[in-house]
Amino acid sequence: MTSPRQLHLNAFLFGAGHHQAAWRHPDSPLEQLGDIAHWERLARTAERGLFDAVFFADGHSAGDVGDGPRWFLEPLTALSAIARATERIGLVSTVSATFWTPFHAARLLASLDHISRGRAGWNVVTSMFDAEARNHGLPGIPPHAERYARAAEFIDVAHRLWDSWSDDALVGDRHGLHADPEQVTRIDHAGEHFRVDGPLTVPRPPQGRPVLFQAGASGPGRDLAARHAEAVYAVAYDLESALAYRTDLLRRVAAAGRDPEGVAVMPGLVAYVGSTEAEARAKQAEVDALLPEEQSLAQLSAFVQQDCSGWELDAPVPELPPLERFTGPQGRYATILRIVAVERPTVRQLLGRLAAGGGHCTVVGTPEAVADRMELWFRSGAADGFNLMPPRLPESLDDFVDHVVPVLQSRGLFRTRYTASTLRGHLGLPRPGSGRPPGPVRPVRTARSPA
Amino acid sequence: MTSPRQLHLNAFLFGAGHHQAAWRHPDSPLEQLGDIAHWERLARTAERGLFDAVFFADGHSAGDVGDGPRWFLEPLTALSAIARATERIGLVSTVSATFWTPFHAARLLASLDHISRGRAGWNVVTSMFDAEARNHGLPGIPPHAERYARAAEFIDVAHRLWDSWSDDALVGDRHGLHADPEQVTRIDHAGEHFRVDGPLTVPRPPQGRPVLFQAGASGPGRDLAARHAEAVYAVAYDLESALAYRTDLLRRVAAAGRDPEGVAVMPGLVAYVGSTEAEARAKQAEVDALLPEEQSLAQLSAFVQQDCSGWELDAPVPELPPLERFTGPQGRYATILRIVAVERPTVRQLLGRLAAGGGHCTVVGTPEAVADRMELWFRSGAADGFNLMPPRLPESLDDFVDHVVPVLQSRGLFRTRYTASTLRGHLGLPRPGSGRPPGPVRPVRTARSPA
Numbered sequence: 057m058t059s060p061r062q063l064h065l066n067a068f069l070f071g072a073g074h075h076q077a078a079w080r081h082p083d084s085p086l087e088q089l090g091d092i093a094h095w096e097r098l099a100r101t102a103e104r105g106l107f108d109a110v111f112f113a114d115g116h117s118a119g120d121v122g123d124g125p126r127w128f129l130e131p132l133t134a135l136s137a138i139a140r141a142t143e144r145i146g147l148v149s150t151v152s153a154t155f156w157t158p159f160h161a162a163r164l165l166a167s168l169d170h171i172s173r174g175r176a177g178w179n180v181v182t183s184m185f186d187a188e189a190r191n192h193g194l195p196g197i198p199p200h201a202e203r204y205a206r207a208a209e210f211i212d213v214a215h216r217l218w219d220s221w222s223d224d225a226l227v228g229d230r231h232g233l234h235a236d237p238e239q240v241t242r243i244d245h246a247g248e249h250f251r252v253d254g255p256l257t258v259p260r261p262p263q264g265r266p267v268l269f270q271a272g273a274s275g276p277g278r279d280l281a282a283r284h285a286e287a288v289y290a291v292a293y294d295l296e297s298a299l300a301y302r303t304d305l306l307r308r309v310a311a312a313g314r315d316p317e318g319v320a321v322m323p324g325l326v327a328y329v330g331s332t333e334a335e336a337r338a339k340q341a342e343v344d345a346l347l348p349e350e351q352s353l354a355q356l357s358a359f360v361q362q363d364c365s366g367w368e369l370d371a372p373v374p375e376l377p378p379l380e381r382f383t384g385p386q387g388r389y390a391t392i393l394r395i396v397a398v399e400r401p402t403v404r405q406l407l408g409r410l411a412a413g414g415g416h417c418t419v420v421g422t423p424e425a426v427a428d429r430m431e432l433w434f435r436s437g438a439a440d441g442f443n444l445m446p447p448r449l450p451e452s453l454d455d456f457v458d459h460v461v462p463v464l465q466s467r468g469l470f471r472t473r474y475t476a477s478t479l480r481g482h483l484g485l486p487r488p489g490s491g492r493p494p495g496p497v498r499p500v501r502t503a504r505s506p507a
Numbered sequence: 508m509t510s511p512r513q514l515h516l517n518a519f520l521f522g523a524g525h526h527q528a529a530w531r532h533p534d535s536p537l538e539q540l541g542d543i544a545h546w547e548r549l550a551r552t553a554e555r556g557l558f559d560a561v562f563f564a565d566g567h568s569a570g571d572v573g574d575g576p577r578w579f580l581e582p583l584t585a586l587s588a589i590a591r592a593t594e595r596i597g598l599v600s601t602v603s604a605t606f607w608t609p610f611h612a613a614r615l616l617a618s619l620d621h622i623s624r625g626r627a628g629w630n631v632v633t634s635m636f637d638a639e640a641r642n643h644g645l646p647g648i649p650p651h652a653e654r655y656a657r658a659a660e661f662i663d664v665a666h667r668l669w670d671s672w673s674d675d676a677l678v679g680d681r682h683g684l685h686a687d688p689e690q691v692t693r694i695d696h697a698g699e700h701f702r703v704d705g706p707l708t709v710p711r712p713p714q715g716r717p718v719l720f721q722a723g724a725s726g727p728g729r730d731l732a733a734r735h736a737e738a739v740y741a742v743a744y745d746l747e748s749a750l751a752y753r754t755d756l757l758r759r760v761a762a763a764g765r766d767p768e769g770v771a772v773m774p775g776l777v778a779y780v781g782s783t784e785a786e787a788r789a790k791q792a793e794v795d796a797l798l799p800e801e802q803s804l805a806q807l808s809a810f811v812q813q814d815c816s817g818w819e820l821d822a823p824v825p826e827l828p829p830l831e832r833f834t835g836p837q838g839r840y841a842t843i844l845r846i847v848a849v850e851r852p853t854v855r856q857l858l859g860r861l862a863a864g865g866g867h868c869t870v871v872g873t874p875e876a877v878a879d880r881m882e883l884w885f886r887s888g889a890a891d892g893f894n895l896m897p898p899r900l901p902e903s904l905d906d907f908v909d910h911v912v913p914v915l916q917s918r919g920l921f922r923t924r925y926t927a928s929t930l931r932g933h934l935g936l937p938r939p940g941s942g943r944p945p946g947p948v949r950p951v952r953t954a955r956s957p958a
Contacts, residue, residue, distance in 0.1 A: 079681070079685060080681045080682070081681070082681065084681070086679050086681065086685070087679060090621045090710060091621075092590075092591065092621070092622045096591075115708065116610070116708065117708065118691060118706045118707065118708050120688070121676070121685065121686035121687075121688055121691045122684040122685055122686060122687070122688045123685065124685045125685055126708075127708040127709070128621070128708075128709060128710065129618045129621055129622065129709070130614050130615050130617075130618035130708075130709065132583075132584060132615070133583060133584065133587040133615055133618040133619055133622060134587070134618065134622065136584040136585070136587035136588045137587045137588055137590060137591045137622050139543075139588060140543065140547075140588045140591050140592065141591065155611075156611070157643065157644070159567070159642045159643055160606075160607070160611070163581050164581050164583070164584055166581075167580045167581035167584040167585065168584055170541045170542075170543070170579070170580055171543045171580065171584060171585065171588050187704065190702070190703075190704040191610045191703055191704055191705065192608065192610055192703075193608070193701060193702045193703070225572070228537050228538060230530070230531045230532070230533065230535070230537065231531070233573040234530060234537070234572065234573055234574065234575045234576055235572035235573060236572075236573065237571070237572055237573045240569060240572045250644060251641070251644045252641075252642055252643075252644070253568075253638065253641040253642055254642065255569050256569065257566065257567065257568065257569050257577075257578040257579075257581075258578070258579060258580070258581065259541060259579065346681075
C-alpha cells in the first residue's frame with residue numbers, strides 16, 4: 057500500500073512579511089531583520105508546522121531603501137546558520153545564474169547541503185534588474201534569452217560539479233588513500249558561457265544534488281523548469297490559471313523525457329487567517345491601513361496608466377479599460393482587472409491586495425476556508441502544494457502553523473510528522489545516483505601545495 | 508593607566524591538522540571533516556582558550572585527493588554556522604580576490620558580520636594555482652602583479668560597499684522611512700578590474716568593516732598589507748627573520764601613512780606540547796612516523812632536486828649544496844637548509860618538519876618552553892601574536908588551550924577573559940567611522956520591484 061499523496065508546503069520568508077506595509081505594523085520585527093536569531097525563530101516555527109522547507113528570495117540591488125526592508129542577510133550564509141537551529145526542515149536559497157558563476161554556486165550549495173545534512177535547495181533565477189547587473193560589472197541586465205541560455209548551462213555545470221565526486225569517493229583508508237582519485241573526476245566543461253575543469257572542492261553532497269527549485273513563468277522559463285526543476289514556485293491567481301499552468305508545465309516535463317511525478321508545482325499562497333471570516337478580514341484591513349495612501353495611489357497610477365490621485369479610497373474601484381485597450385505592461389494590469397472583476401474591492405482594498413502578492417492565490421478566512429481552497433486546488437490537479445507567503449511576519453506564519461496545518465492534517469492532506477530527514481525525502485524525490493559522468497575517467501592528479 | 512600589551516592568537520583550523528599525515532592517525536577526525544559539529548567543537552575549544560579568532564584557509568581546486576583531506580566545507584558557509592555555536596571568538600575566512608568579485612565577497616562577509624554580531628574577518632589572498640583558475644574560466648593563474656593590482660582595487664570596492672550604508676542609515680520609522688535614502692549611497696566605482704554601482708544590499712556591518720587579514724610575503728604583498736591589512740599572517744622560521752619581517756612591514760605601514768599600532772603581525776606557530784620535552788618529541792615522532800616513506804622521499808627529491816630515494820631514514824640528512832648553487836625554487840630549499848643547519852635532523856625528522864608548516868616557527872616542548880618562545884618573539888618585537896597551526900586536530904589544539912594558554916596568562920601575556928565582543932575589540936582595532944564617502948551624496952532611488 058502506498059501512502060496517499062499529500063501537500064507540500066514551503067514558508068517563503070521575506071522582510072517583515074509579503075505585505076509591503078507589514079514593516080509599518082507596531083509589532084513588526086523591523087529591528088530584528090539583521091538578527092539571525094529572528095530568522096531562526098521563523099524557521100523553527102515552520103519546522104513546528106512540518107513544512108517541507110523555508111524559502112528565501114534574493115536580489116542584488118538595494119532598491120528604494122526608504123520604502124521598507126527588502127534584503128538584509130545574504131541567504132546562503134543565513135541558511136547555513138539556520139541549518140544549525142533546525143533539524144528537519146529544508147533550506148531553499150535563491151541563487152542567480154546571471155550574477156553567480158557555477159563553481160562558486162555549486163560549492164556554497166554543496167557546503168550548505170553538508171552543513172544541513174541534506175536539506176539544501178536551490179531556487180535558480182535569472183534576475184531582472186539593470187541596477188542588479190550594474191553591481192556585477194554589467195552595463196545592464198542581459199536579454200531574456202541570453203539569461204536563460206546561461207542558466208541552462210549553469211545548471212548543467214553545477215550538476216556535473218556535484219557529480220564530480222562519486223558517492224563512494226571518500227575511502228578514508230588511513231593506511232592508503234584518503235579518497236579514490238578514480239572516483240573524483242574532472243568535468244572539463246567548455247561551453248558558451250563557462251569553462252570549468254572541476255572537480256569540485258566539496259565531496260558529493262548528502263542529497264547527491266541539492267533540490268532544484270525554479271519559478272518558470274515565461275515560455276523559456278517553463279522549458280527550463282521542465283528540463284531541470286524538481287519543484288516549481290508558480291504564480292496563479294485562481295484555480296483556472298493554476299490548473300492551466302500545472303497542466304502545461306507537466307506536459308513540458310513529459311515532453312522533456314522526465315517523469316511529471318518528479319516535479320512539485322507549488323503556487324504562491326497569501327493567507328490571512330482568523331477564527332472567523334470577520335477576524336481574518338480585520339487582520340487584512342489592519343495591515344492594508346498601514347499603506348501610505350499618496351504613495352500607493354501614485355504606484356497604482358503607474359500600473360493603470362491614469363491619474364488615480366483623486367480616487368476615493370473607500371469607494372469601489374472606478375471602471376477600467378479592458379486589457380486589449382491597455383498599452384502598458386500587461387501582466388500587472390491583467391491582475392488588477394481580475395481582482396476588480398472577482399472581488400469588487402474598494403480602492404483601499406485593491407491597494408492592499410496589490411501590496412501583498414496581488415497575482416497570487418489569496419485567501420482571507422477561517423482555517424477551514426483556507427484549507428478548503430488548498431484542498432480544492434490540490435484535488436483538482438492545480439497544485440502539489442503551496443509556497444506560503446505570509447503577509448505579516450511572524451503573525452501570519454504563526455496563524456497558519458497553529459490553525460491551518462491541524463485542519464490539513466485532520467483531512468489527511470498533510471504530514472503529521474516528518475518521515476524523512478532530507479529535503480528530497482520530504483518532497484518524495486529520488487536521490488540522484490552517484491553520477492559518475494559518462495566517458496573515460498579522468499582522475500585528478502595535481503601537485504599538492506604547501507599547507 | 509593603559510592595559511599592558513598582550514598577545515593575539517588565532518587558531519588556524521585546517522583538515523585533520525597542519526601535519527600532512529595527521530589524517531592517518533587512528534584518532535584523527537577523518538570521518539567528521541564534512542560534519543559542521545566537528546568544526547564547531549574545534550571553534551569552541553579555541554573560544555575556551557580565549558583566542559582572538561579561528562582562521563580558515565581556502566582553495567579552489569581539489570588537489571591530490573588521495574593524499575589527504577584538504578578542502579571540504581566552504582569557509583563562509585561553515586563560519587556562518589560556527590557563528591551560532593560560539594559567542595565571542597572572531598571568525599576569519601579566506602576569500603580570494605582573484606576568483607571572487609567584490610560585490611559577492613562584500614555581501615557575504617557583511618552578512619557573516621551581522622550573523623556573528625561583529626566577529627567576521629577577511630583573509631584576502633590572491634591565490635596561486637592554475638588548477639584553481641581553470642575552475643573559474645581563466646586559462647591559468649594571472650601574473651603576480653596583475654593579481655595584486657586586482658586585489659588592491661577589490662579591497663577598495665569592498666570597503667566602499669561596506670561604507671555605502673552609513674551607521675545611522677536604518678531609521679526604522681514605522682510612520683515614515685525605513686532607511687534614510689541620503690545615508691545609503693551609490694559608490695559608482697568604475698576601475699580597471701571592476702564596475703560596481705552600489706550600494707550594498709546589506710546594511711553596514713556591526714564592525715563597520717570586517718577585519719582585514721593578509722599574508723603579505725612578496726614585496727607587492729607586503730605593500731598591499733601595509734596599505735590595507737589590520738592583521739598579518741606571517742611566515743617566519745626564526746626570531747631573526749620574524750623581526751626582520753615585522754620591522755620591514757611596519758616601516759611600510761608607516762610609509763603608507765597608517766599607524767603601525769593598528770596592524771597585528773601574527774607569524775604561524777606549529778607547537779607540539781607535552782608535559783616533558785620527551786613527551787612532546789614523542790608526539791611529533793608519532794605523527795611523523797605516519798608519513799608514507801616512499802612518497803615523502805619523492806617529494807623531498809623534488810624539493811632538493813636530487814634523488815633521495817636511497818637516503819637512510821634514521822641517519823642525519825646528507826650534506827646539501829648551498830643556496831647559491833641551487834637552481835630550483837629557492838624558498839622551500841632555503842627552509843630545508845635552515846632546518847638542517849639549526850636542528851641537525853635525521854632524514855625522517857626533516858620529512859616530518861616539512862610535512863607540518865616547515866617554514867614556520869616550530870616548537871616542540873613543555874608548555875613553558877612554548878610560552879618562552881612566544882614571549883621571546885613578542886618582547887623582541889618580532890610578533891604581536893601567533894596564528895597557531897595545530898599539527899594534529901583536535902589533540903594539538905586541546906594541548907595548547909589546556910596547557911600553554913594558562914602559562915601565557917600567568918605571565919600576563921594573554922587575556923584571562925574576553926573584554927570585547929567583536930573581533931575588532933579583541934584585536935584592539937578601532938571601528939571605522941560611518942564612512943560616508945567624500946563628495947556629493949548620491950541617494951539611491953530606484954523603482955520598487957514586486958516582491
